[in-house]
Amino acid sequence: MVHVSYIGGSPPSHEPLPSGTELARVARVDRGRLTVLTADGERRVHPAAALHDPDGVGAPAVGDWVALRGELAVALLPRRSAFTRTVAGRTSAAQVVAANLDTVLVVDALAGPTRARRVERYLAVAWSSGATPVVVLTKADLCDDVPAAVAEVQEEAIGVEVLAVSVRTGEGVEALRALIGPGRTAAMVGPSGVGKSSLANALAGRVVAPTREVREADGRGRHTTTARELHVLPGGGLLIDTPGMRELGLHDDEGVDAAYADVAELATRCRFRDCAHRTEPGCAVAAAIDDGRLDPARLLGWRKLQAEAHRQLLRADARARAAEHARVKALHRAMRDQPNRVR
Numbered sequence: 001m002v003h004v005s006y007i008g009g010s011p012p013s014h015e016p017l018p019s020g021t022e023l024a025r026v027a028r029v030d031r032g033r034l035t036v037l038t039a040d041g042e043r044r045v046h047p048a049a050a051l052h053d054p055d056g057v058g059a060p061a062v063g064d065w066v067a068l069r070g071e072l073a074v075a076l077l078p079r080r081s082a083f084t085r086t087v088a089g090r091t092s093a094a095q096v097v098a099a100n101l102d103t104v105l106v107v108d109a110l111a112g113p114t115r116a117r118r119v120e121r122y123l124a125v126a127w128s129s130g131a132t133p134v135v136v137l138t139k140a141d142l143c144d145d146v147p148a149a150v151a152e153v154q155e156e157a158i159g160v161e162v163l164a165v166s167v168r169t170g171e172g173v174e175a176l177r178a179l180i181g182p183g184r185t186a187a188m189v190g191p192s193g194v195g196k197s198s199l200a201n202a203l204a205g206r207v208v209a210p211t212r213e214v215r216e217a218d219g220r221g222r223h224t225t226t227a228r229e230l231h232v233l234p235g236g237g238l239l240i241d242t243p244g245m246r247e248l249g250l251h252d253d254e255g256v257d258a259a260y261a262d263v264a265e266l267a268t269r270c271r272f273r274d275c276a277h278r279t280e281p282g283c284a285v286a287a288a289i290d291d292g293r294l295d296p297a298r299l300l301g302w303r304k305l306q307a308e309a310h311r312q313l314l315r316a317d318a319r320a321r322a323a324e325h326a327r328v329k330a331l332h333r334a335m336r337d338q339p340n341r342v343r
């Protein structure tokens with residue numbers, strides 16, 4: 001058994017590579033060109049024709065492993081996990097935002113408004129990717145009672161590790177790096193201003209992302225055109241930081257159910273499959289609320305998140321929009337025809 005270590009982390013298991021090719025990890029994609037990390041450093045390459053897939057998920061994305069032959073990426077290795085998003089204005093076309101993630105850092109700040117609901121939203125997104133979420137609460141130096149704040153979030157993030165960090169004091173940074181682990185890949189999601197750039201810099205031990213202050217001072221965008229979006233951390237972990245990851249919203253129900261596993265599990269035990277958990281007989285969710293096993297706020301949160309996921313889907317998918325239109329029209333018709341039965 002030969003162990004080869006790659007600068008870009010551990011590649012997924014794969015078929016033997018054709019002779020004359022080497023493995024590389026995609027660190028950036030811009031205008032179809034790839035910046036890749038190879039065993040001997042960074043290189044810019046072109047994807048072969050076989051890897052052109054303007055309509056789907058077949059094109060290389062940040063975090064992907066590719067087989068190189070010289071200046072050409074000739075094959076895309078199977079992905080361990082992937083974050084996808086639907087392409088605006090297209091029907092059911094998906095785009096890979098980041099591939100082969102082990103960990104998704106759900107970042108929020110220990111300063112400002114209450115976090116629990118917001119964290120849950122991003123947790124839902126994280127679960128849907130196939131990677132393991134970790135909640136990172138930043139700006140611990142601005143919080144009077146860190147343990148209480150962590151406990152509050154922990155309560156909503158069942159089974160998920162919650163970590164407090166501060167780039168001012170350095171608290172938690174080393175622990176987070178260890179948690180990502182050598183050869184493993186993490187990416188950050190979370191709202192603007194919570195300190196993702198600062199965290200990326202602290203984890204990398206060097207400036208890899210301009211923070212808000214820097215951006216405001218020089219008036220330029222976040223990224224220069226050559227900056228890579230996959231960073232090697234001290235200790236051998238990897239961090240993906242792309243605008244696409246930062247902008248991720250909700251896009252499916254699967255993630256919602258993962259964040260509300262308790263509610264979703266109860267819902268499978270309702271007598272009716274299409275139970276709305278309001279006044280239906282045999283509703284397991286209502287029963288759990290009645291005897292105190294389920295916090296009604298959880299049901300409310302679940303409903304809100306589902307409604308939001310549904311709205312996002314509608315926005316992204318023109319076909320669903322047309323179907324929704326037809327459904328509403330049919331509903332109106334039903335109301336007109338049977339005014340007493342439909343409220």
Ligand SMILES: Nc1nc2c(ncn2[C@@H]2O[C@H](COP(=O)(O)OP(=O)(O)OP(=O)(O)O)[C@@H](O)[C@H]2O)c(=O)[nH]1
Pocket residue numbers: 138139140141142165166167168169191192193194195196197198199210211212213246
């Ligand atoms: N006190 C304190 N401030 C922090 C910490 N981390 C970040 N900040 C500040 O929070 C602000 C936002 O930080 P950024 O790192 O730019 O936030 P971001 O999440 O990258 O923001 P976007 O790029 O808009 O997504 C800056 O003013 C930082 O200096 C921290 O640990 N403690």
Ligand SMILES: [Zn+2]
Pocket residue numbers: 267270271275276277278280282283284285286
């Ligand atoms: Zn029910």
